[in-house]
Every structure is written in C-alpha cells, then in structure tokens.
Amino acid sequence: MLDGKSIRQKLIGAEEERAVSPVIGVILMVAITVILAAVIAAFVLDMSIGGNTLSASADVEGDESSTITVELTGGGDQVDGVAFVNTGTGEIDAKSSSLSNTGASEDFSTSGNLQSGVTYTVYAYQGSVPTGSGSTIDRADARVEIGEATTA
DSSP: OOOHHHHHHHHHOOHHHHTHHHHHHHHHHHHHHHHHHHHHHHHHTTOOSOSOOOOOEEEEEOTTBSEEEEEEEEOGGGOOEEEEEETTTOOEEEEESSOOSTTOEEEEETTTTOOTTOEEEEEEEESOOOOSTTOOGGGSSEEEEEEEEEBO
C-alpha cells in the first residue's frame, strides 16, 4: 500500500536529490536575467557600432567617360571631402577636400588620379583619409556612398 511519504518521495525525490535542481534553476535564472539586461541596455542606451553619422547626396555624372563630375546636392556642410574607391582593390585612387559644401562640384579625370576602365564607388566622408597604396575609406570618421561610376 502506498502512503503519502512514499508518493512524495517518488514525485519529489529524497532531500539530497532535490538540492541539485533548485541550484541549477537559480543559476539559469541569473544567467537569463543578465543576458536580458544586456540586450535591453544595448537598445535603450543605443550601443551601436559607429559613432558619427553622415548624410550627403550628390550627382555623379560622366559614367563610361574619361571625366567624372561630382556635385554635392545636399548635406555638404557635414562633408570634409569626396573619395573615389576602386571597387576592384578597395583602395582610394582619388580624393578631394574642396568638395565640402552643398553646390560645390569638381571634375575628376583619367588624366589625373583615376584609372581607365575601372569602376569606382564615390564616397562623401568626414575626417581625413590618406591616399596611396593600402589606403581605404574605412579610415574616415564617417562616410556615405553617394554614387558609382566607371571610367572609359
């Protein structure tokens, strides 16, 4: 015949067996609480990658020609310059710091720093970026893609 103590022992377990389950449960609850707090803090405190934001727009004209014209049409007051990044190598082939206000325009040609037959991604940037071997747009404080063009 089954009495209350034997049923309780079968359902709950002996005293030394029960201690394992509550300890593991507490550890899991603490871990879940810490992870949840970190996720909430990331959204509330806006812990996102990248500090500066840049908003600029431009007209990039002259695709498939030897001269490419870039005119800033918006956000120029935030821009320190424009850079041409070779899509094949990822390196900056040309840049200009004179394009730093809305309405400014400049011509870039294959007789200058641009190479013939190359596709370029054009970026407006904040900060300073080097040119030459190994220089990339990633060194800018902030950047935004404003166009793409291929030289003839």
